[in-house]
Amino acid sequence: MDSTIRTHTAVTTIIKRDGRSVAFDESKIAEAVCKAFEASGAMKGYEEAERIADRVVELIETGALEGRPSVEGVQDLVEEVLIADGFARTAKAYILYRAERSRSREVNTRLMQTMRDLTFSKAADADLKRENANIDADTAMGTMLKYGSESAKQFYEMCVLAPEYSRAHQGGDIHIHDLDFYTLTTTCTQIDLLKLFEGGFSTGHGVLREPNSIASYSALACIAIQSNQNDQHGGQSVVNFDYSMAQGVRKSYARLYVRNLATALELLGDVDDATAVARHAAADVLEGTGLVPTLDPDGAYRVAERDALLATVVDGGIVGHAQAFAEKAAWRDADRETYQAMEAFIHNLNTMHSRAGAQTPFSSINYGMDTTPEARMVVRNILLATESGLGHGETPIFPIQIFRVKEGVNFNPGEPNYDLFKLACRCSAKRLFPNFSFQDAPFNLQYYKGTPETEIAYMGCRTRVIGNVYDPSREISNGRGNLSFTSINLPRLAIKARGDVDLFFELLDSMLRLTVGQLDERFEIQCRKKVYNAPFLMGQGVWIDSEQLAPDDEQREVLKQGTLSVGFIGLAETLKALTGAHHGESEASQNLGLEIIGYMRRYLDQLSEERKLNYTLLATPAEGLSGRFVRMDRECYGSIEGVTDRDYYTNSFHVPVYYPISAFDKIRIEAPYHALTNAGHISYVELDGDPTKNLDAFEAIVRYMERSGIGYGSINHPVDRDPVCGYNGIIDDVCPQCGRREDEDGGGFERIRRITGYLVGTLDRFNDAKRAEERDRVKHGVGAGDIVAEKPVAAGATV
Amino acid sequence: MSGNPSTMPCRITRPGVALASSRAVGPDGVLRVAGTANDSITDGPGIRFTIFTQGCPHDCPGCHNPQTHAVDAGTIETVDALWERVVANPLLSGITLSGGEPMLQPIPLARLARRARARGLSVWCYTGYRFERLLAGEPSAEVLDLLGDVDVLVDGPFVQRLKSLSLTWCGSSNQRLIDVPASLGSSTVTLWNA
Numbered sequence: 001m002d003s004t005i006r007t008h009t010a011v012t013t014i015i016k017r018d019g020r021s022v023a024f025d026e027s028k029i030a031e032a033v034c035k036a037f038e039a040s041g042a043m044k045g046y047e048e049a050e051r052i053a054d055r056v057v058e059l060i061e062t063g064a065l066e067g068r069p070s071v072e073g074v075q076d077l078v079e080e081v082l083i084a085d086g087f088a089r090t091a092k093a094y095i096l097y098r099a100e101r102s103r104s105r106e107v108n109t110r111l112m113q114t115m116r117d118l119t120f121s122k123a124a125d126a127d128l129k130r131e132n133a134n135i136d137a138d139t140a141m142g143t144m145l146k147y148g149s150e151s152a153k154q155f156y157e158m159c160v161l162a163p164e165y166s167r168a169h170q171g172g173d174i175h176i177h178d179l180d181f182y183t184l185t186t187t188c189t190q191i192d193l194l195k196l197f198e199g200g201f202s203t204g205h206g207v208l209r210e211p212n213s214i215a216s217y218s219a220l221a222c223i224a225i226q227s228n229q230n231d232q233h234g235g236q237s238v239v240n241f242d243y244s245m246a247q248g249v250r251k252s253y254a255r256l257y258v259r260n261l262a263t264a265l266e267l268l269g270d271v272d273d274a275t276a277v278a279r280h281a282a283a284d285v286l287e288g289t290g291l292v293p294t295l296d297p298d299g300a301y302r303v304a305e306r307d308a309l310l311a312t313v314v315d316g317g318i319v320g321h322a323q324a325f326a327e328k329a330a331w332r333d334a335d336r337e338t339y340q341a342m343e344a345f346i347h348n349l350n351t352m353h354s355r356a357g358a359q360t361p362f363s364s365i366n367y368g369m370d371t372t373p374e375a376r377m378v379v380r381n382i383l384l385a386t387e388s389g390l391g392h393g394e395t396p397i398f399p400i401q402i403f404r405v406k407e408g409v410n411f412n413p414g415e416p417n418y419d420l421f422k423l424a425c426r427c428s429a430k431r432l433f434p435n436f437s438f439q440d441a442p443f444n445l446q447y448y449k450g451t452p453e454t455e456i457a458y459m460g461c462r463t464r465v466i467g468n469v470y471d472p473s474r475e476i477s478n479g480r481g482n483l484s485f486t487s488i489n490l491p492r493l494a495i496k497a498r499g500d501v502d503l504f505f506e507l508l509d510s511m512l513r514l515t516v517g518q519l520d521e522r523f524e525i526q527c528r529k530k531v532y533n534a535p536f537l538m539g540q541g542v543w544i545d546s547e548q549l550a551p552d553d554e555q556r557e558v559l560k561q562g563t564l565s566v567g568f569i570g571l572a573e574t575l576k577a578l579t580g581a582h583h584g585e586s587e588a589s590q591n592l593g594l595e596i597i598g599y600m601r602r603y604l605d606q607l608s609e610e611r612k613l614n615y616t617l618l619a620t621p622a623e624g625l626s627g628r629f630v631r632m633d634r635e636c637y638g639s640i641e642g643v644t645d646r647d648y649y650t651n652s653f654h655v656p657v658y659y660p661i662s663a664f665d666k667i668r669i670e671a672p673y674h675a676l677t678n679a680g681h682i683s684y685v686e687l688d689g690d691p692t693k694n695l696d697a698f699e700a701i702v703r704y705m706e707r708s709g710i711g712y713g714s715i716n717h718p719v720d721r722d723p724v725c726g727y728n729g730i731i732d733d734v735c736p737q738c739g740r741r742e743d744e745d746g747g748g749f750e751r752i753r754r755i756t757g758y759l760v761g762t763l764d765r766f767n768d769a770k771r772a773e774e775r776d777r778v779k780h781g782v783g784a785g786d787i788v789a790e791k792p793v794a795a796g797a798t799v
Numbered sequence: 800m801s802g803n804p805s806t807m808p809c810r811i812t813r814p815g816v817a818l819a820s821s822r823a824v825g826p827d828g829v830l831r832v833a834g835t836a837n838d839s840i841t842d843g844p845g846i847r848f849t850i851f852t853q854g855c856p857h858d859c860p861g862c863h864n865p866q867t868h869a870v871d872a873g874t875i876e877t878v879d880a881l882w883e884r885v886v887a888n889p890l891l892s893g894i895t896l897s898g899g900e901p902m903l904q905p906i907p908l909a910r911l912a913r914r915a916r917a918r919g920l921s922v923w924c925y926t927g928y929r930f931e932r933l934l935a936g937e938p939s940a941e942v943l944d945l946l947g948d949v950d951v952l953v954d955g956p957f958v959q960r961l962k963s964l965s966l967t968w969c970g971s972s973n974q975r976l977i978d979v980p981a982s983l984g985s986s987t988v989t990l991w992n993a
Contacts, residue, residue, distance in 0.1 A: 662837040663846070664890045689841040693967055697840040700890050736964045
């Protein structure tokens with residue numbers, strides 16, 4: 001049959017929405033029309049409805065629908081026929097009925113389709129499964145977590161969120177982060193281990209005593225992070241890693257000193273029961289002077305102990321000798337024990353699971369300021385253990401390490417921890433961690449009062465909590481954290497404003513109002529949670545002041561110590577849409593960029609002041625979001641050059657990764673935004689080449705960040721590893737050590753990259769937008785072999 | 800980059816005879832470059848501004864940058880424009896003259912090197928010639944002038960069978976990192992000591 005000729009064909013089957021083909025039943029049309037007549041009060045009955053149905057069938061048979069008829073197509077024809085026959089109101093009722101039916105159908109089918117995708121597609125094929133690079137959604141527990149998380153999201157969107165917030169989120173005006181935990185948890189905490197360990201703590205199945213050695217300190221630190229991760233959806237950071245672990249070293253050293261002294265006494269003086277003698281001497285000194293053996297060469301202890309030993313059976317000739325041996329041997333043993341403890345700490349944090357069993361905890365540690373010999377031993381060893389890597393030399397993904405840089409402490413030659421700063425640079429040049437936080441940046445320094453609590457702490461990914469309008473006497477990080485954050489799609493506002501900057505600010509103003517309203521809605525839900533809902537975070541006093549609450553108390557009062565944060569994404573695309581140039585291309589755009597971000601900050605500062613609640617501004621880490629917004633905006637507004645024509649929106653205030661710019665310009669341009677984003681920020685410099693071979697270059701960048709007022713920064717460089725020969729460095733297609741190609745036996749090369757602050761061991765788990773972003777990153781410092789093209793003339797810069 | 804390479808009045812010393820007659824002619828304030836790197840970390844210690852000069856007579860098999868060989872390709876840059884970019888970058892430890900063969904354009908490079916040293920920046924230079932060859936016979940005054948403002952010379956051709964990735968700052972093990980001031984001051988080649 002010639003398919004171009006329309007002929008009468010009897011309708012026998014119809015395609016349903018889910019794709020199934022079923023027998024066509026004309027009476028179903030008549031029934032639906034009849035219901036619409038009733039709804040519109042058209043005073044027509046089933047006969048008229050049948051006539052309409054007949055007319056629809058006739059149209060189908062004469063070829064009004066292309067291909068096999070579908071339910072949707074038939075319904076369109078019904079509407080046409082009703083309108084043609086003058087039943088305008090009935091047609092409207094029919095349309096409403098259809099819309100209502102499809103919404104309730106959607107409730108079921110969207111969820112079921114999601115479940116189907118999660119169950120039957122591989123993570124490699126489904127962006128949904130790669131939304132969070134830290135989850136392996138191909139595993140059983142990973143999929144179980146995604147079932148829970150996806151159903152929770154859809155439930156909240158339809159039944160919990162106020163419709164305006166739900167609409168804004170679904171439509172891509174804003175992004176409510178960690179929506180799956182909307183009614184359950186807060187984001188993150190800076191855990192104070194000194195406070196937690198004092199007197200021991202409980203994980204729910206028994207009490208853990210206060211630890212007594214560096215090995216137990218590090219083991220319990222992992223447990224604390226893991227336990228707290230089950231009560232929160234965001235990062236878990238140790239605020240005082242050096243100060244707290246140093247206590248463990250102190251205890252280990254004292255024990256090791258006495259043991260080594262006993263050994264020496266036994267060997268040198270043939271002392272019977274040397275262990276008891278050494279112990280008694282230590283106990284006597286403690287009782288008489290309050291002194292204990294410490295890594296600090298302490299003359300007073302030595303003298304007191306000498307007297308105590310001489311008072312017993314020990315021969316005076318050997319005491320000095322034995323003490324010297326004990327000091328030396330105890331230092332060596334404590335150092336070894338500390339290294340092993342740090343190695344175990346890193347191994348544990350890369351293997352233990354938390355957060356519904358499918359993820360390693362998002363762990364971070366802050367250190368670098370404690371100058372005691374014990375703390376220095378801790379920091380040196382965690383850096384050395386990080387540098388040597390995991391079992392087969394792999395780069396540890398966790399914890400994110402943050403080295404606190406401060407002049408007078410560790411930044412310049414001659415300062416007590418300068419050697420640790422140098423070591424931190426060396427370690428980061430190989431392993432991407434530690435990152436560097438800058439205590440002397442004015443917006444960090446303003447809080448510093450010379451005490452550990454007032455040092456700035458960052459959550460690994462970038463979050464920062466220190467200012468406090470609710471309780472101004474406690475502008476600290478310990479025990480505090482972010483409660484929730486929601487990001488604004490800035491580029492969309494700019495597109496809508498069509499170059500009208502005043503209109504842009506009006507739109508921004510109302511979007512800020514909406515976002516704050518949504519944060520308040522979520523805060524109210526969080527406040528009503530009881531202490532028993534967060535048995536570790538609140539039950540064990542990890543969160544500030546929670547130890548003063550009873551298990552049945554609401555969390556409300558103590559949560560006010562936290563922050564509610566508004567984030568933003570795509571300042572670069574926003575500026576491009578408003579002026580034709582982003583802030584890397586034009587000074588005028590940079591000025592406008594600072595006005596925009598400054599406006600947001602002022603808005604939140606005023607609100608904080610009015611309500612005595614901490615509203616802060618976050619430079620959003622864009623995972624899961626970088627592709628979502630731009631996809632929606634491209635659909636809506638088309639492909640706009642420099643705005644929606646890539647697969648991602650640029651992270652927060654960053655200069656676009658595809659834009660060639662010198663490292664110093666990037667730092668100079670991004671630094672002022674650090675001062676404005678009080679909820680957290682990070683700047684990266686991408687290096688091409690192996691910085692372990694040029695530590696001067698690495699350090700030069702860190703030093704320039706410090707000088708420029710960067711708050712938190714990090715240097716990215718390629719870290720590849722051949723799993724067969726173990727080579728660690730830059731690998732293109734061929735391993736430079738063994739000559740193996742990527743496609744040969746033994747599997748692909750591991751490629752560690754940073755994504756929203758976290759390291760990810762393989763590019764496979766990057767979502768599509770993040771993969772595109774990684775591909776476009778312009779690296780600084782090009783090898784002798786590769787010649788960089790000159791900076792292109794900025795496209796559209798004159799628009 | 801400015802200018803059109805085919806019309807700019809810049810000539811390069813003819814390869815091969817460069818060191819015998821050494822007439823690096825053309826305006827002293829311009830040079831022909833293949834490209835630049837603003838934040839290089841692989842052409843000497845610290846962060847360096849690297850200039851890849853255009854034109855090279857050596858034709859070493861396995862060369863990383865064969866596109867720099869033709870003497871009439873690349874683009875023309877003025878010394879002043881390059882210098883502005885050096886000054887603008889506060890991260891620099893020094894500049895590196897690479898290529899291409901820098902010894903084909905000693906006059907403008909010497910100007911650049913002199914300014915760099917006056918500013919406290921170190922100057923590294925790569926060449927496919929051996930150091931001894933540059934000084935042999937009646938050495939070119941312009942090349943000597945340039946060497947007078949170089950701190951470290953990485954000398955010798957790239958030899959593929961001596962290639963190794965474990966070498967620092969050079970590609971094959973025949974190449975040397977020469978401390979130029981020390982070597983010129985004495986009569987022996989002194990290697991650079993980090």
